[in-house]
Amino acid sequence: MEPNNELENESNYTASNYRTPDGAPSDIVIFTITSEEKAPGKKTMPARELQLLLIRRKRWPFEGQWALPGGFCDEDESVYDCAKRELLEETGVADVHLEYFNVYSKPKRDPRGWIISHAFLALVNERYLAGRRAQDDAADVRLFPVSEALAMDLAFDHGDIVRDALEKVRVKMLTTTIAKQFLPAEFTIGELYQVIRTVVPDFEEPNFIRKMTSTQSREGILEPARDENGALKRSNRYSQRAAQLYRFTGCEPKLSIYG
Amino acid sequence: MEPNNELENESNYTASNYRTPDGAPSDIVIFTITSEEKAPGKKTMPARELQLLLIRRKRWPFEGQWALPGGFCDEDESVYDCAKRELLEETGVADVHLEYFNVYSKPKRDPRGWIISHAFLALVNERYLAGRRAQDDAADVRLFPVSEALAMDLAFDHGDIVRDALEKVRVKMLTTTIAKQFLPAEFTIGELYQVIRTVVPDFEEPNFIRKMTSTQSREGILEPARDENGALKRSNRYSQRAAQLYRFTGCEPKLSIYG
DNA sequence: CGAATAGTGTCTGTGAGACAGTATTTA
């Protein structure tokens, strides 16, 4: 358990003679779903796309290459707090879904030395990134469609991190209610379906409405939205015929392969 | 992204003036299921219990207290390789299920300094720990029932780590086929049920046999064991009436809350 | 009217769940 015998007791604990890490950054894969009106002015469902935020490095190593936002951890903060701080600094947003998912510690992964990186994924509703988008292509901070990001040659092992993050968010999209991160508090079944499909293109459920609305089959994940008088709330922001609005109930189902 | 401006380019990269971590250990929560014959000589199902392995610390800090096995990572290995190495050193076993699950980085969690710990969980079949058990209570390495371990005052934040690991292994027990780590290659439905219940006491399925054997309902997670001639294999090691043996097929089901 | 989205009617099959009953071997 001990790195050396110098650490045998408190009195002779000075500094380790052993090699210690040169840094422990938190890196963040920030996902968002952009939506764009296909036919402006017409009531039609928007085109949605899963995007992630990258920054262009200003310094050695990998100067000029795109990388994940992130930064080094301080002694007086946890890696989670570090990620939260960096997220605020990079994107100006707080109070978004932020979740640790893996550590990257392969030797020589960083030419600056022995650096162990902690990877987080953040799910940010596009409305929080509104200001950011204006800068667009010219800037050193920019959103990329995931398909595009996967094909890029990113700094460090950030390509691996992005792939792992994508895999993770796809699994969680189907097994938890994180879809809510990309939706308003009240939404239609059609919107929910579109969001799921944006993240997990393989997810195909004809009759999705039927399944989500049939009695207690979905174990009460969703509930119809109602106004103060208890009347059902409907919306026609994306459709001709008004659609029932739903909200997540807050209960997370427990999944099992055995029953 | 940079900790300081000293790192601006390769030529003037020497050593950081900034504080860097004092160590990055891997700690391992080693679970096993012990089984003990209730009535020796009688053909009856054994009593099973979920246990985990702890070591008693020989040095400051937390001298004399029980802690998770683990050790400091070297620069030329990943945290996973470090965990694997420590697992071999502590228990003498290799080729067991070993899985990273979380990082612990709360400031001041370790009185020796700024130490970020990477926690793994290992699932070890009790037959691999056979030698270890002989030493038993007197030794500095010993198995504890999880209920007992949870009530102990462990070194560092290892109590938190154990709780998180238990939560994790319970979820995975129901959503993946890791039950196979605690079972022989061929087993009866009764054994499988017992193993699941040992890890997740809340799991109650009267009619478990029915569910697991009814047509393709379990999507082919299990298949009946057959000998060279294709005849079904049965066992009566734990029962009077011989029971059908099964094996995991290797296919992991994909779960979804949406359909 | 046609396009676009939202839903419903209806049928078929199959699994979940309950629970009592039967089967096989051992002490």
Place this chain on the structure above:
DNA sequence: TAAATACTGTCTCACAGACACTATTCG
């Protein structure tokens, strides 16, 4: 023969899946 484990028969109900059909509003 009683105990212990391993199944099986049978019934009911609900949902999954398919797919065509209706509903509502916009341009």
